[in-house]
Amino acid sequence: MPHVELEYPKQPYGTVKRYSPRATYALSTIHNIINTSPILHVSFNVPESPFPTILPMLGQMGSYARPSADEGDVLDLYLHGYVSSRLMNTSRDAKDGSSPAGLPVCVAASHVDGLVMALTPNAHSYNYRSAVLFGHAALVEDPAERLYAMELITNGVVPGAWSNTRVPPNKAELSSTSVLKVTVATGSAKIRSGPPADEKHDREDAGVADRVWTGVIPVYRAHGEPVAGPYSVAEVPSYITEYVNDANEGAREHAVETATKVLIKKVD
């Protein structure tokens, strides 16, 4: 069977309109941007407020029904973070049966890979990867599924963090932890990579091109030397040192690579 790359459906609310050649709807790309983002921004509406609100949360894509699913598969988004149960219940009661139960949310993740310095302010840009998902969030009630999500999210921060601590959580910990599951309706991503791209008239203007530096300042998330807390064993375990080294090396390499290389998009 040939490999099929799954894509999210284009909906009026989820279609990229500006700089659309930078857009992708591939599940694997979108889920990877979400999974590698240390913080997700989750937006929803609050009754009686004139404004939508945004909460920063931790989350990972996963499939409780099929834990071996990979990033390119159909997945749910599990979020760790507190949303008032009054709000969650209001939202559940209001469902009209036409869509999954839960609170309508938009979830965003963005990585800056570089500052693109050009001849003019207008041609300045970022190299970046950003993704949004739209879906319905509901509290996970099943203790086994909550445990699955807690392990997924903990290992999403540092791989191996779960089994290297005191697990499983006790009853009080399990019951005090809120996990939301977002059933995804659709999503999209936008990516920019490569060097600056100024207008021809500026590139050919000697008074400009002869004095302005253009290029990319690579940007990446760095991890410093682990700092032991007041009640720790002395030796930093290998799952942490390996994570720090691998994450730093991978992030730096990606930022430097995208400073010069335009990641080629498939033509639709």
Add this chain to the structure above:
Amino acid sequence: MPHVELEYPKQPYGTVKRYSPRATYALSTIHNIINTSPILHVSFNVPESPFPTILPMLGQMGSYARPSADEGDVLDLYLHGYVSSRLMNTSRDAKDGSSPAGLPVCVAASHVDGLVMALTPNAHSYNYRSAVLFGHAALVEDPAERLYAMELITNGVVPGAWSNTRVPPNKAELSSTSVLKVTVATGSAKIRSGPPADEKHDREDAGVADRVWTGVIPVYRAHGEPVAGPYSVAEVPSYITEYVNDANEGAREHAVETATKVLIKKVD
């Protein structure tokens, strides 16, 4: 006159309910988190969509009426990024006079300063600084104010970027750039710093405390060596090398400092 630290008013939609000792309403803190965030997440509602949406945008706090205002003063948020003019106009038409014209938005900025590794998954946390602003966004129509905002935002990415490029923007550039001004209604911030804080029963459990490493992995935004583009002068100018060095040093120091030090909050 004694120094007065301005605070945003606490509104039902803008008050931090969870871990409220971590909250602050000080304008200077909130504006600094916004101004040092390379990407802001802007949430608003779109007609006929069941979901709110989030756009990643660039922005800076400023005062066109009083450009010398500092971060602790009452400021507007200027955003660079495209929001369909149909949406902006719809929102303007819908105003009822009771609040400023414009689209109701929530703007979020979050910095991760460290991964807090604890004895249990539940006590794992981040050191972080996050802020949200609520307000009304309107397109800036006045060309002079738009120019002010473009310079503010460009220099917010790398100080000096504006004057080191070909400025001012020409007529086509000025008219094709969308700048939004958010009149802020209120805002809040949450900050965590310091080492892990496990429950007493886990710290006193020899089987746990004798085998688990706890502490903080500092996290910060790093800038790599600038990579020249295909049509650049050779030498990297000092405004860029100084920015890269200062930003790297400041960000690393802050992340390491907050790994051990709890930033003391005033008691309300």
